[in-house]
Amino acid sequence: MSIKWISQSTRRLQSTFVPRMVFPEFNIPTSDFKGHQKKAIQRAQNLLPQLNLLVELRDSRAPIATRNLIFDYLSMEKKVDRLIVYTKTDQSDPSIISSLSKWHKELNEQFIMIDGRSKKGSQDLLHILEWKYDQFLQKTDPGKKAVGLPLGYRMLIGGMPNVGKSTLVNSLRFTGYSDMGRSDGSKPKKVAKTGGQAGVTRNTSECIRISDYKGGLFLYDTPGISLPGKAISKQRMLSLSLCGCVKNNLVDPVIQADFLLYLLNLQGKYHLYTNYTKVPTNNIDVLLNGIKKEVGMTNENAAAIYWSDSWRQGRVLKSGLKSGSKKSYKTASALFELEPLLDNFQYKKTMEQELEILKGWNILTQPLLNKREKHLSRANTLF
Ligand SMILES: Nc1nc2c(ncn2[C@@H]2O[C@H](COP(=O)(O)OP(=O)(O)OP(=O)(O)O)[C@@H](O)[C@H]2O)c(=O)[nH]1
Ligand SMILES: [Mg+2]
Structure with a gap:
């Protein structure tokens, strides 16, 4: 090695x-898959036809382990545009940036790295989301470029548990709120519960407005979703x-x-x-x-x-x-x-191989944990 x-x-x-x-x-x-996560996948599948963007969050300290293949499937299945956001960059080693740039270039994927708790992080992301909205309008309906879509631009924030989804939803709303022309000096309330453990958010949120830009930018916060053990x-x-x-x-x-x-x-x-x-x-x-x-x-x-x-x-x-x-x-x-x-790690090849593993596997009809996974989740042993 x-x-x-x-x-x-x-x-x-x-x-x-x-x-x-x-x-x-x-x-x-190797699995921590739960019932509420299955429900969240089902809800995401139902919401996808009305979504314009899937924002997938990953932890920049473990960008490969926190990539969730289920989002690859969801975006491919319904052909929804996807933006990858790496959070917790304040805690990650900066040298990961060059690896990420190389890997995502190979796959033609767009990504951004932020500290989701910071004002700068949410401001940068908000500008990118507005730019994505403009791009979408330009591509689908140039006539509406100035006014926007009747229902605004709709996004779903997804990712593994505890990667910072709800934190980002709150900071985007705080950032967007200051631009929303509130004249009474009121401060926005925190809209999503956050916490340092996995599984804080249990249900997909209602639609949350984060900006007034061209009819509005809206998003859904979702519970973290794990991968099946296999x-x-x-x-x-x-x-x-x-x-x-x-x-x-x-x-x-x-x-x-x-x-x-x-x-x-x-x-x-x-x-x-x-x-x-x-x-x-x-x-x-x-x-x-x-x-x-x-x-x-x-x-x-x-x-x-x-x-x-x-x-x-x-x-x-x-x-x-x-x-x-x-x-x-x-x-x-x-x-x-x-x-x-690792010197010889090949991102694209690894990801393609892993997508093959889940091919044809219907997450909604499979048992959450098999017998062995249930047993292991109760006891840790060294052999
Ligand atoms: N240092 C750092 N901490 C962050 C960042 N984003 C979120 N956190 C922290 O990470 C923890 C988890 O944040 P949440 O927003 O609750 O994560 P979540 O993805 O909504 O988690 P679930 O709802 O359980 O799936 C909290 O303690 C946040 O303060 C970040 O960019 N940098
Ligand atoms: Mg949450």
């Missing part, structure tokens, strides 16, 4: 440390759990933390944990013991949860913490998946 990201300088600096090249095959569940590998599942896209107790916390350590080492980001271990390590027990001592914990699982959780939020403890002093954090960014780190 050849890793492109361990730079020459890192190799020289840490010449005695060699990161693990392979992560063990743990027996973990379309997710174990490593992708680990990436999804690091991003918070699956229920947080689905995968053993020590395995999650170990996978994160494995990835940080491959990215040469040792300095982001050596405050606990002094030197780089491949041994998760050494790291967890260091965390227990530094943070004052006695339990290994709690230390693992603490560490992965702080990374999920994009922040790590500053080094030199004295016992009894207040904890202070610094921001940290990294990738939570292996594939973009």
Whole structure:
């Protein structure tokens, strides 16, 4: 296996440390598919004929694992235009931008990267959505270019759980609202519930107006949708759990933390944990013991949860913490998946192969989890 990201300088600096090249095959569940998600797919299918754009959100820390093939099918089936939005760029490694540009160019797909919580992120996206609306009018009905469509431009925001859909809906509405000519100085209310775990939104929203531009821009917020187990590998599942896209107790916390350590080492980001271990390590027990001592914990699982959780939020403890002093954090960014780190990874080929797996598979008539997946979702074992 050849890793492109361990730079020459890192190799020289840490010449005695060699990161693990392979992560063990743990027996973990590969699906977190739920009943309300099935309902959301059905609703999306019903809404598609009246939609002008499908906005698919992915987490830029794991752009491959958070790509949901179901949206490829939905947009292909009903021939709806699609825009891919990578969120959480404030927590992702900036070098992913060049890989994303190359991959999407190959597939002729449009994408944008934003921090969905920021004003700038939602302003940039709003401008792009208005531009997409203009393009749509130009293509379908140039006569209406100045006034817009009678029902406005309609979009559906979709993606894996916890990628930031509802957060983006709220910030787009806040941004659009300030342009909507409210003269009474009133502030818009938050229209979608948000939260740090998977599965916060349970139902597809009503149509939400986010701008008055040419008859209005409207969108639907949807619950996060997972993939069926047969379309997710174990490593992708680990990436999804690091991003918070699956229920947080689905995968053993020590395995999650170990996978994160494995990835940080491959990215040469040792300095982001050596405050606990002094030197780089491949041994998760050494790291967890260091965390227990530094943070004052006695339990290994709690230390693992603490560490992965702080990374999920994009922040790590500053080094030199004295016992009894207040904890202070610094921001940290990294990738939570292996594939973009590989020298020989072929995005287009991989995606085409995966689309084949789901071909002919009717999501609405299949059982959510098979017997084995049900069993694994209750117990995590190492063999
Ligand atoms: N750092 C960062 N955090 C974000 C961003 N977008 C969303 N979040 C955070 O991610 C978490 C999940 O956000 P939600 O908007 O609830 O995600 P969702 O996709 O609607 O989740 P479900 O409804 O469960 O599918 C929240 O804690 C947000 O504050 C982003 O661009 N950057
Ligand atoms: Mg939501």
